[in-house]
Amino acid sequence: MQGTVDGFSYGVVTPLVAYLMACLGGALGLRCTTRAMLVAHSWRPAWLVLGSAAIGSGIWTMHFVAMMGFSVKETPIHYDKPITYASLGLAILMVGVGIFIVGYRGATGTALFTGGTITGLGIASMHYLGMAGLRLNGSLQYNTLTVAASVVIGVVAATSALWAAGQIRGFLWSIGASLVMGLAVSGMHYTGMAALSVHLHGSDVPTPGDSPATLLAPMLIGPLAFLCLAAVVVIFDPLMVMGRPDRLHVEHKPGVPADEVTHHPSRRSSLRVGRQQSHHSSRTPQNR
Numbered sequence: 001m002q003g004t005v006d007g008f009s010y011g012v013v014t015p016l017v018a019y020l021m022a023c024l025g026g027a028l029g030l031r032c033t034t035r036a037m038l039v040a041h042s043w044r045p046a047w048l049v050l051g052s053a054a055i056g057s058g059i060w061t062m063h064f065v066a067m068m069g070f071s072v073k074e075t076p077i078h079y080d081k082p083i084t085y086a087s088l089g090l091a092i093l094m095v096g097v098g099i100f101i102v103g104y105r106g107a108t109g110t111a112l113f114t115g116g117t118i119t120g121l122g123i124a125s126m127h128y129l130g131m132a133g134l135r136l137n138g139s140l141q142y143n144t145l146t147v148a149a150s151v152v153i154g155v156v157a158a159t160s161a162l163w164a165a166g167q168i169r170g171f172l173w174s175i176g177a178s179l180v181m182g183l184a185v186s187g188m189h190y191t192g193m194a195a196l197s198v199h200l201h202g203s204d205v206p207t208p209g210d211s212p213a214t215l216l217a218p219m220l221i222g223p224l225a226f227l228c229l230a231a232v233v234v235i236f237d238p239l240m241v242m243g244r245p246d247r248l249h250v251e252h253k254p255g256v257p258a259d260e261v262t263h264h265p266s267r268r269s270s271l272r273v274g275r276q277q278s279h280h281s282s283r284t285p286q287n288r
Contacts, residue, residue, distance in 0.1 A: 001199070001202070002200070003072040003074050003197075003200045006070070006072075007066075009071045010068070014066050018186060019182050020182070021058055022182035022186055023181070024227055025061065025062070026182055026185070027174060028054035029051040030055075030161060030164065031051075032047050032230070033047070033103060033166075034165050036051065037165075047103075051099055052099050053092050053230075054227060055095045055119075056088065056092030057226055058227065059091060059185050060087065060088045060091050060130075061224065062186065063130055064219055066186075066190075067130070070193070075138060075200060076137075077136050080133040083133030084130060086129060087125075087129040090125055090126055094125060094126075095123070097115075097122075098115040098118035098122065099119065100115075106166065116156075116161075117155050117158075117159070119158035119159075120159065121154070123185060124150060124155075127154075127189060131192075138198045138199055139198070140196060140197075141196070141198070142195045142196060142197075146194055146195030147195045150189075150192040153187055154185070154188040156184065157180075157181055157184030157188065158181075160184070161181040
């Protein structure tokens, strides 16, 4: 027996809030990735870890906010807590691998393709592992082609977002990229949900696990608090907002500290004038 699946039990409320969560996590994560590309290597891992956690938390929160509007008419739905939180850890881990590749190798060529692919697969893996934590009186079945399409959407979205982070074109550029990323992540989620069908069991067996209302508070409060903390870091870091380097790049020569390699136009001009004066003084008028 097929169950009647409804992904919009609360109308447009859950899709809209889920989209905003994906945009928030994407914006913070992309700005942290941009910041990591502008600082010294000693600070880079910290910014990349913060960016990975922001994107992972954002897409995870987006997924479960959207899932609050998911229902099956014939059976109640519960969630397995360990699998649910494992999906958060998986998202942060795989997104982190992709972001570290781009953060150290640059958002071009092979590094961008590899980092975007791993990050996209992390988004898709989080989605389907989270779905594996679903508990109801039935079994979940997926359409293979639609699942493949959702994975492709996730990879393309992640690759595009990482490319945008590498451009370092300022705060508004990252906001635009995060809006596109949020749309793509939401599209990936609902494409994956479109691949789902529920086959109900004949017997009325109670399904184990916690109810969505019980999971809602610990599931959302933690990631949302972290996203707010990351937002404070972005707001109070002018470099992250403006997307500009701390100082101009200077020429590095072997054995010479970077701080000492500076240009002094006035000194050069005085030396040039001195040479010209000595050159003229060395010339004597010819005897007639």
